[in-house]
Amino acid sequence: xxxxxxxxxxxxxxxxxxxxxxxxxxxxxxxxxxxxxxxxxxxxxxxxxxxxxxxxxxxxxxxxxxxxxxxxxxxxx
Numbered sequence: 001x002x003x004x005x006x007x008x009x010x011x012x013x014x015x016x017x018x019x020x021x022x023x024x025x026x027x028x029x030x031x032x033x034x035x036x037x038x039x040x041x042x043x044x045x046x047x048x049x050x051x052x053x054x055x056x057x058x059x060x061x062x063x064x065x066x067x068x069x070x071x072x073x074x075x076x077x
């Protein structure tokens with residue numbers, strides 16, 4: 001077995017990862033959600049929480065996130 005790719009997903013502990021067909025979304029102990037496009041490695045940051053982001057969910061083309069700031073954010077991906 002060998003590592004195919006590696007990247008920094010969060011400045012601190014990673015709390016959750018969510019996969020789609022072409023991306024991985026990562027949240028953790030910082031206020032930024034990061035997505036990485038598998039094919040190109042392009043990074044997209046979702047900035048809006050005031051504290052740690054604990055959970056992610058995708059439905060109907062929208063990304064939902066819940067955080068330490070007691071908010072649920074809805075993102076257009």
